[in-house]
Amino acid sequence: MLNFVFHNPGKIIFGQGQIKMLGEEIKKYARRVLLVYGEGSIKRNGIYDEVVKILNDNGIFYAELSGVKPNPRIDSVREGVKLCRENNLELVLAVGGGSVIDCAKIIAAGFYYTGDPWDFFTRQAKVEKALPVGAVLTLAATGSEMNGNAVISNEETREKKGLGSPLLIPKFAVLDPTYTYTVSPLQTAAGVADIMSHVFEQYFSANNDAYLQDRICEAVLKTCIHYAPIACAKPDNYEARANLMWASTLALNGILATGKLTDWATHMIEHEISALYDIAHGVGLAILTPFWMEYVLTEENLAKFVLYAVNVWGIVDKDEKEMADMAIEKTRGFFKALGLPSRLREVGVKEDDLEFMAARAVENGSLGRFKELDKDDVLNILKMAF
Amino acid sequence: MLNFVFHNPGKIIFGQGQIKMLGEEIKKYARRVLLVYGEGSIKRNGIYDEVVKILNDNGIFYAELSGVKPNPRIDSVREGVKLCRENNLELVLAVGGGSVIDCAKIIAAGFYYTGDPWDFFTRQAKVEKALPVGAVLTLAATGSEMNGNAVISNEETREKKGLGSPLLIPKFAVLDPTYTYTVSPLQTAAGVADIMSHVFEQYFSANNDAYLQDRICEAVLKTCIHYAPIACAKPDNYEARANLMWASTLALNGILATGKLTDWATHMIEHEISALYDIAHGVGLAILTPFWMEYVLTEENLAKFVLYAVNVWGIVDKDEKEMADMAIEKTRGFFKALGLPSRLREVGVKEDDLEFMAARAVENGSLGRFKELDKDDVLNILKMAF
Structure with missing residues (x-):
């Protein structure tokens, strides 16, 4: 067995109805969040309404970044970073599958980096600091909900690249299996x-x-x-x-x-x-x-x-x-x-x-x-x- | 599957020679530690010398609590709490098996509790705060190195009782399999x-x-x-x-x-x-x-x-x-x-x-x-x- 260090402080909140803990979890870190999601399935299945109600009930301000694609684009990341800066946001909340969570992670890292976030993927920059990330998972696939990995696509260069940093492990992730029924x-x-x-x-x-x-x-x-x-x-x-x-x-x-x-x-x-x-x-x-x-x-x-x-x-x-x-x-x-x-x-x-x-x-x-x-x-x- | 929350921020540093990371890990939390160990096996197999050398090389002050028994006694806990208070210690470092780690955990909790630490086990008191605990494991058995559980015996009342608190999960644990050769x-x-x-x-x-x-x-x-x-x-x-x-x-x-x-x-x-x-x-x-x-x-x-x-x-x-x-x-x-x-x-x-x-x-x-x-x-x- 090779030597290793294992350290995963991600918190998993698992099961039907566990979304009720979302407000409390967010408030440990932030009062102003970026709500990141995909192309609208969470609006059709009601998860969006549920999350927004919790944010409102808890007095949490939110800005929205929607339209994150299944192979998430660096353009979405750039937009998210801009929104975080303009609105003084303190946490990135991903509601979706691995792509949305990956996008949220790089937004969180990009917030503290003055250059372009694609630099992380070309290894011109290293993730040194990141906003806290939270996740509400809607698809069982990537495992992004409890790791520091992210894969982002660049349409311009037709590249898809990944990176990993312990700083990007979501602080918490709500895993409600009923959210994957649709x-x-x-x-x-x-x-x-x-x-x-x-x-x-x-x-x-x-x-x-x-x-x-x-x-x-x-x-x-x-x-x-x-x-x-x-x-x-x-x-x-x-x-x-x-x-x-x-x-x-x-x-x-x-x-x-x-x-x-x-x-x-x-x-x-x-x-x-x-x-x-x-x-x-x-x-x-x-x-x-x-x-x-x-x-x-x-x-x-x-x-x-x-x-x-x-x-x-x-x-x-x-x-x-x-x-x-x-x-x-x-x-x-x-x-x-x-x-x-x-x-x-x-x-x-x-x-x-x-x-x-x-x-x-x-x-x-x-x-x-x-x-x-x-x-x-x-x-x-x-x-x-x- | 029942609903659950899983959150284990314990850091495992695993493998032969990984003790080299001990100094750095301790210094994230403390410059003054209580070194807790058992009845001397770590002196016979050289682990004690190795740990003490690392503490000295890193300028870390330590007081010692030795003689912790396989079914650790509340008396050892009381002694450990006293040593921590007298010496303004900031971290409890357990070097041993589960008993030593369990003892270290309750010392860490007892430090912040004004009453007698046995109160935790009779449920008269709750662990509200604890010193950070670190561990160097020498026996594969209890799993205490990565959980918040502790079992302590009271010779006076002839009782053996357990408790668990996330505050007692060791911040780090060094797991070197060669330490179990003896x-x-x-x-x-x-x-x-x-x-x-x-x-x-x-x-x-x-x-x-x-x-x-x-x-x-x-x-x-x-x-x-x-x-x-x-x-x-x-x-x-x-x-x-x-x-x-x-x-x-x-x-x-x-x-x-x-x-x-x-x-x-x-x-x-x-x-x-x-x-x-x-x-x-x-x-x-x-x-x-x-x-x-x-x-x-x-x-x-x-x-x-x-x-x-x-x-x-x-x-x-x-x-x-x-x-x-x-x-x-x-x-x-x-x-x-x-x-x-x-x-x-x-x-x-x-x-x-x-x-x-x-x-x-x-x-x-x-x-x-x-x-x-x-x-x-x-x-x-x-x-x-x-």
Whole structure:
């Protein structure tokens, strides 16, 4: 097990009706907030009204930043920073999924930075200070509600880049599973693919001595596999929504990564796809993951795939290579059964772009640590997945 | 899944050599500390010298409280509070296992309380404020390094009582698995029994809709079962010590309890045993647990024991009741194979005391939520275990 530091002071307020604690939580930090949300689904399902009523009842002033897109744009961040400064705001409250929370985080950091917030992503600037961020989660997927990560897209440069800072961990996040009842089956499935991909990136690690963490990875995967079909078929099944929501948080709050040399190649490749094509991150991951697995599987790491086969899919009593292949096929079939696409061409990706995406993916060096990938490897995976 | 709030800001600094970060961590909070430790094992294995050197090198003043016993006494707490006041100390640094950390926590709380610290345990006083606590862990067992719990014994009243407060979560804890190399096989086994018992108390819960948490419980149990024999046979096996150490922390840092109606009857019964007899908590738990399982198993909760049998012990293709019985027998056999006693009489408990212990266990009402136990139930379990 590798040495690590684990420190996640994020507060999770979980369950139906827990929004009632929102006013008190905000007032620990602020009386003036920026309310950040997406393209209006929270207005249709009533969450917006509920939040605004709480802000009003608690005498909390708010300015609004709406229209944050699924792959959130640096333009939204810039606008949010401006609003915070103009209105002397003290906390950024994200109401939405991971994109909205990511956007809120960079607004919070941008507030204290005199340059352009894209500088954080080009590594020209470092997050040194940030406004407190709070979140009301409406989608089980990214885990952004309990980590310091943010991924932002730049339409101008057609780039999608991420960063992480402990300063950006939301001070609190309200997780009400009923808020995900209106999430469509396809979005639910994409969210699950995102959760599972986070786990894969940490499960398929370069070191194999973190037994405990691997078993916890399998716990999260089994939860996704068990409940995703239920949530897609019965959108208002509380047990399914609750388990998926907590799974999304635990998948990426740092625990699974403790003591491990994690991979993240699939995520890096996917970022290049959704930088060019505005597809859901989870959809891109669902397409790429089985091909990545096929591509990286070797005799040396076969044992890890066998563990995956046995402990996650219950595949036993077969030749080891056969078990690994079956597990990969199960993974592919699982995503497909949830209605997710399984080829890049299905989501409008053009074959001519693959070369460009592969080149950009390795711009800062090779990818992955479970198996290191150079540009040719990435291109091969993209071609397989095309 | 029940509503919950999860908030654990404890910082874990994990791995060989991580003690090098101790000076910096302390200086975030204090320049004057109380160094709390046990009966001298840290002097024999060199950890004391290492810590003292770091304190000196960093110009940190320290007073010492030594001799904290395995079932820590309220007398030690009183002495620690006095030392903190006399020396204007600003942080309590525990170097040891759970007992030392528990003692440090109540010293930290007692510092700000004008009455006697035992009042916290009789519920005459509430922890309102506490000095920061830091920990250097030397035993994988209680999980005290990342929670706000403390259990203290009162020799005068022959009581052993616990409390929990988020104010008592250590600000930081250094977890170096090599610090447990000198822990004897029997102590190692008792620690593992403690970890597993923490998991059982949360796994065998009154609600069954926290699927994710149950799978994580199984992950921790499998880790204990896998590595305990290795750590007992090869005390300096880093992988085993590391996995057990991190398992001890995750077993009781709040995550497993999220969304669950947990039990804790076995712990409450054990406290009455170790209040009268100075036996290791883990030993008492190892004895009681299989009997508790046998006693509470009914047709209604059989399914949970079947899950335990299948997912933890790999028992399949049998009649359900048979699977449950086998799993309980496996549990008993596992503890026995580690050299732990399996009867109360083996550790010197007198049959005449069982009645008294049972009565005191239910003094504040019935125990347990997986299955509620009244005085007769507790007495029956104690008699079975005698």
